[in-house]
Amino acid sequence: MWQDRILFLDGEALVIDKPAGMxxxxxxxxxxxxxxxxxxxRFGFRRLPxxxxxxxxxTSGCLLLSRNPKAHVRFNQAFEAxxxxxxxxxxxDGVPDKAEGTIDLPLAKVSSAEAGWRMVGDAGGKRAVSHWRVVAEAKGRALVHFTPETGRTHQLRVHAASGLGLPISGDPVYGAGKGPMLLHAWTLAxxxxxxxxxxxxxxxxxSFPYAGFPDAPG
Known part of the structure; x- marks a missing residue:
């Protein structure tokens, strides 16, 4: 299962292509x-990554794992920095009015006994910034390239639904939830x-070709 999902591997880092649904x-x-x-x-190591x-x-795509404790600390520091x-x-689920832009919408966590928890735009929440641009259109929907500055929980999902007014297709919390959620962690470096x-x-x-987008942007 995993051999075809290894995107990067050396003595301290492993990046896998995580499947959606896991x-x-x-x-x-x-x-x-x-x-x-x-x-x-493990690929020959005793320690678990x-x-x-x-x-x-x-969400599918790039997930970083560390292969030793010292690397784990350094990688965490890189994320925090x-x-x-x-x-x-x-x-x-639709096409934005503009070709590109930046969403600066702080996020906060709210919860209720009926609906559980979710993230919402809140001026008093934690800073959350996402840059975006449309790279293709098909079947009345847009393929959008997101580059987040911050890494808040559900950031892109809320920014798409609340910042652009167009939820990510298939999002069961912030959208209609019909079909698979089409959010893919494309690159990591x-x-x-x-x-x-x-x-x-x-x-x-x-799932992306099925939605009418056969190729990723260059």
């Missing part, structure tokens, strides 16, 4: 997760002292 960590609704497969991702960040269960360059591709940079690009999953 949670990174177990939870009440996701008892089976990537943690069940870490033994398959550890996820450095997370992707939503229904904003040194990790990430980009995403998403299909929106960061520099390392004394080592080659970590660079990875995840191919588009089959």
């Amino acid at each position: 949670a990174v960590h177990p939870g009440p609704r996701t008892p089976r997760s990537l943690e069940d497969f870490l033994g398959d991702l 550890q996820p450095v960040h997370r992707l939503d269960r229904d 904003g040194a990790v360059r990430k980009s995403y591709l998403a299909v929106l 960061f520099d390392r002292d004394g080592k080659a940079p970590v660079e990875a690009k995840a191919p588009l999953p089959p």
Whole structure:
């Protein structure tokens, strides 16, 4: 299963193409997760690799894992410092009025007994900034390239739905939830002292061609 999903591998870093539908960590609704497969991702090491960040269960694409504790600390520091360059591709339920722009919408977590928790735009929330541009249109929807400056929970999903007024196709929380959620962590890269940079690009999953977008942007 995993051999064809390895995007980058060296002595301290592993980047995989996480499939949509797989949670990174177990939870009440996701008892089976990537943690069940870490033994398959050791590639000769005794230690299990550890996820450095997370992707939503229904988001596919680049996920970074560390292969030793010292690397894990450094990678976490890179994320906290904003040194990790990430980009995403998403299909929106509609086409934005502009070709590109920036969404600066702080986010806060709210919860209720009926609906559970979600993220909302809130001027008093945590800073969240996403740059975006339309790269293609098909079937009345847009393929959008997102480059987030920050990494808040559900950031792109809320920014698409509330900032652009066009939720990500298939989003079960912020959109109509029809079909698979079309959000893909396309690229991940960061520099390392004394080592080659970590660079990875995840191919588009089959759900994107099905939606009418056969090719990723260059």
